[in-house]
Amino acid sequence: MSEEVLTEVRDGILIVTINRPEAKNAMNQAAAEGIAAAMDRLDAEDDLRVAILTGAGGTFCSGMDLKGFLRGERPSIDGRGFGGITEKGPVKPLIAAVEGYALAGGFELMISCDLVVANSGAKFGIPEAKRGLAAAAGGLVKLPQMIAPKIAMELALTGDFIDAQRAYDLGLVNRVTDGPALDAALELAGKVTANGPVAVRVSKQVIVESPGWSYEERWQKQGALMPQVFMSEDAREGSLAFAEKRAPNWKGK
Known part of the structure; x- marks a missing residue:
């Protein structure tokens, strides 16, 4: 450096x-x-x-x-x-x-x-x-x-x-x-x-890239990225933590 x-x-x-x-x-x-x-x-x-x-x-x-x-x-x-x-x-x-x-x-x-x-x-x-x-x-x-x-x-x-x-x-x-x-x-x-790393990363990606997407393709392109979030271990952990009233233990995957 x-x-x-x-x-x-x-x-x-x-x-x-x-x-x-x-x-x-x-x-x-x-x-x-x-x-x-x-x-x-x-x-x-x-x-x-x-x-x-x-x-x-x-x-x-x-x-x-x-x-x-x-x-x-x-x-x-x-x-x-x-x-x-x-x-x-x-x-x-x-x-x-x-x-x-x-x-x-x-x-x-x-x-x-x-x-x-x-x-x-x-x-x-x-x-x-x-x-x-x-x-x-x-x-x-x-x-x-x-x-x-x-x-x-x-x-x-x-x-x-x-x-x-x-x-x-x-x-x-x-x-x-x-x-x-x-x-x-x-x-x-x-x-x-404090938030889920995968959710943060993909949310940033959509916000940065979506201005270049046409109206017809925006849902398709966003949808292609969402499995990374909703099928992640962090998604399950976030839901469990909410149900158990505790802070999530994020793994970033």
């Missing part, structure tokens, strides 16, 4: 920290490789149930490292995109814990996560046009599917920032906290880890 990315495990939660505070956690190649490696670990290890992506030093990510860009460095991973997740994320849930700025590529990292928790002082935006660039890591193609297209257009063309409350009102943020974003993200992650 690169020194630009730190990892820690707490109760089945993998905390992934972009560790370039001197550069406002601007994304370089080493950090992108570190995040991609952490996502591989998340999906490979059965005892890991969810990950949190955050940044060191009070900033989430200020975007692409422009100095690295001028040196010809590419902060992307083939097949995965900017920061190792914008084109293809992990199978298991990923939560963004945002402090400070989530700008440009940092904003695109954030919207590539499944859930977002932000400190009330956080700022968001895709100001690439101010530098003669474009938000090509998801800002231009994902954002109009998440919020009103005219608002997405305004953010892209003006490069203006929005605050945490505005991001929450637009539906880009799940929770705003006055305290540390990581603490609130850990609380949210705990709610995810």
Whole structure:
């Protein structure tokens, strides 16, 4: 794992920290490789149930490292995109814990996560046009599917920032906290880890993939995935635990 990315495990939660505070956690190649490696670990290890992506030093990510860009460095991973997740994320849930700025590529990292928790002082935006660039890591193609297209257009063309409350009102943020974003993200992650791992994984898969399904095929495609859930050991365990008034003992199979 690169020194630009730190990892820690707490109760089945993998905390992934972009560790370039001197550069406002601007994304370089080493950090992108570190995040991609952490996502591989998340999906490979059965005892890991969810990950949190955050940044060191009070900033989430200020975007692409422009100095690295001028040196010809590419902060992307083939097949995965900017920061190792914008084109293809992990199978298991990923939560963004945002402090400070989530700008440009940092904003695109954030919207590539499944859930977002932000400190009330956080700022968001895709100001690439101010530098003669474009938000090509998801800002231009994902954002109009998440919020009103005219608002997405305004953010892209003006490069203006929005605050945490505005991001929450637009539906880009799940929770705003006055305290540390990581603490609130850990609380949210705990709610995810309390549930059946197979059910969580397949539920995420359907929500992520179904926008590309036609009306005619949506029930067929969803139905093809459901046996993994309803025929799993966890499905039986969840029902037994409910009947016996106890916490489930999930096996993830």
